[in-house]
Amino acid sequence: MILNKRIKRVITLNKAQYIGLIFLVALSISLYTIFSSLAFNFNKATSDYSRTTNIEDAKFLTLKDLDINYIENTFNVEIEKRHEVDVSYKSSTIRLIELTNKINIPLMIEGNLIKEGEIALNPAYAKANNIKIGDFIELEGFKYKVSGFVSIPDYIYPTKSLSDLMADPTKFGVAIITSKDILKYNNLTYFYSIKGDVEKVKKYIDENYKILMWQDIQDNLRYVLAKKKIEQLPQLSVKIPLLFFTLTFILLFILLRRIIKLEIKEIGTLYALGYTKLEIQKHYLFYPLIISIIGSILATLFTITLQKPLTNYYVFYFNIPVQSDVKYKFILYGLLESIIILSLASYTASQTLLKHSPTTLLRGKISKDRLTFLSGLNLEKLKFNQKFKIRESIRGISKILTLIFGIFTASTLLLVGFAAKGSIDALINKTIKNTLNYKYVYYLNQNINKNSINQEGFKIAYFKDKNSNENIIVYGLEENTKSLKLKKGKEEVKVDKIYITNSLYEKLNKKNNIELINLFNNQELELKIDDVVDVYTGNVIYMPLEDLNKIINEERNSINGIFSQQPLNIDSKLILKYESIDETLKSFDIALEPVKYMLVAMGILSFIIALIVVYIVTSLIIEENKYTISMLKVLGYYENEINSLMLSFMLLPSVLGYVLSIPFVKGFLNSILKTSLKDINLAIPIEINPIYSLFGFAIIYTVLLVSKYISRKRIFKISMVDILKLQNE
């Protein structure tokens, strides 16, 4: 059809608008594809990982050495003994783990499997300590060549101690060496790993070999935390691009409808010439098709470029080998959705116009300017430019709604990033800085009397919830403890009752009675919880020290932990573990470093999106108001005055779009984080710091200014003479 020759010309004539639309399509399809591929690849990787590594069902230690062959044959299970030793490297610790070949088989992420004299480390530690494949490192007198980077199944999330919340790769790493190499060290420890029906065999082992320690895989946070994070975070990161994808396509639908409607006179001319409605509509379906196809091609390029680095970023964080293949089916879904939605926009826009006669369409207006009930507003007392802006806003309610929605979409993306940062800051502040009022904490390996020290003591006891099997830590504290500030809202509470942390409350979803099993002696007991305190990490219960001692049948003044403001000079044989708050905060900082980069990326992305949206909306406003702008020029208004009159009204709808996105983002994140984070002992309070909010609006405001600046050119191009000639009734 000869008519289709004009498509290229129309697009060239309005290139900025069409480029904007194409970019929006490309960004939204590529984000959707990248994260969907990532989730797909991670899901595949985790199922492959469990299969190929043959992860243990439990880990245990016995008083006497096991007869592995006999037990394996009798109970049809697999058992493997594995040695470990902690060694120092510079100012950090590496846990050397013996290479196994039956259970917990290490998986190489990069490089080759070790031979004698070689070592493979977890990649985050290697990166943090600047160790590369091929390097030589010396560990307590023995030299190793680094053969590659490895993932050890029961150390996917390599924390030094099981109670650590965050891994700190600068301070702690894990590595595998051969059996021959590990046996060269003194102070070796070992565990047995078991795979199979453990319930039957456990009783037998305890009776014959005396179990000293038993840990089911579900209780190993190094595996459980990582597994849940791996399973849930990619899902989480699909939901945000999916939200963005949905919002963008609603926006694209609105924008394309308006752009097609601007073709009213051309559609009228074709109609008058005798083209049928179907022919005209078919012609206008080419525009969405072109936008969708070019958008998808660009999306493919973006995806190919970004898929690998993003996957590597996640792999670094989660420490399992993952393919970085692009799943092209998601691009195809995106393309199809784009074609359907944009074609619908084009079809409905041309359908609306084609309901009218050619003569009506040729006039360039479907109806005369209608007066709304708002037109009757008494604006007499206002200055002229205020009146003009209000009248302009009243006239174009639909364009205002488009602008509000556009800013809302961009702000949503921006604020998701800010909310993530703000919430983590709040988590750190509320849980660590505002709750923990001590500098050091010492965990002791035996009870002492609280009156024998001049520091504040506490009792820590380990339980599990009978129903959910969740591990729960119970702290016995002094009623007027100065070391922990437990708060409920703004009010500080005394430890005269039994309190539960917010994260545990959200996970168990109850605060009445909890049935607990003492992990030390399997004794069952029931605790009546009185209230919830604002602590967002950990499965923890706080109760009075004497009450805890009473229920676990220990001496009323006994303690097994000490809070302190300075390092204590205690017999090292007494210390089980010691923590410094500064180091905990530092490990948070390290763990959250990547979030900062994500924030910058999201900020740039939302700036681009907001700019595209605002530019398209402003160019539509200019296009739809050509006549008024031309008239203002004739009257002698300068371009900046016209710019201000025509575009300044955008500020209020933009503020509104931005403000509306705040509760939306909070609600959205709350709903997805509640389901995603409760399994990893975190309950993040969703907060957007007011400073971030202001900064976010500053970005949106900058977008408005930039867009206004660019629009000057369009206003400048509007000819006074041509428009006046075109003007008719």
Add this chain to the structure above:
Amino acid sequence: MSIQFIGVTKEYKNGSNIFLALNNISFEAKEGEIVAIVGPSGSGKSTLLNLLGGLDRATSGEIIFDGLNLSALSDKELTKYRRDKVGFVFQFYNLIPNLTAYENVEVAAELNKNSLKIDEVLEAVGLLDKKDKFPQELSGGEQQRVSIARAIVKSPKLLLCDEPTGALDYKTSKEVLELIDKINQIYKTTIFIVTHNTSIASMCHRIIRLRSGQIIEIKENINRISPKEVEW
């Protein structure tokens, strides 16, 4: 003060084709005159008006008004010229639809510190009682009166009217012509009226007749009649 066109040519290029809208025209008009520009469609009447109003630029020649050479002015200076010295009245009124009659006048009054009082101007055009009406609530004649009020509120030295009665019926046209004449008498404004209705020329001091972009006659009208007497 006088208005001078000296050898003014205006070309429009369309690809390799050049269309001569005005071809080397020269004339002079005096301050306070009503000048009629008459001629058939395509003779260059509106082009002449657009050049004089600073809406467009001549390809060559000079246009002198109030000591200013319009051809030498920058875009910004040309805007200032329109802002301070020129008022426009169009055939189709060109009112801004979402502003009331009062606000449509105010849009021009805003531009000049020495603007006349809007209420007084609306009263002068007989529309004070309809000042809160929107254009679509007014008749064609009333809209043209608002358009005239908008043109004169900033007391321009030059009022340019492009087919001011072209869209109006006989009776309303005569009322509008009377209003234009009244403005000329009260404010001593120089007025150019572009029209294809030769009868209107009889109320003007000077008549310039155009054909195919050239002046074929310039006539001083010594037998000027009042707008009431104009018949067609």
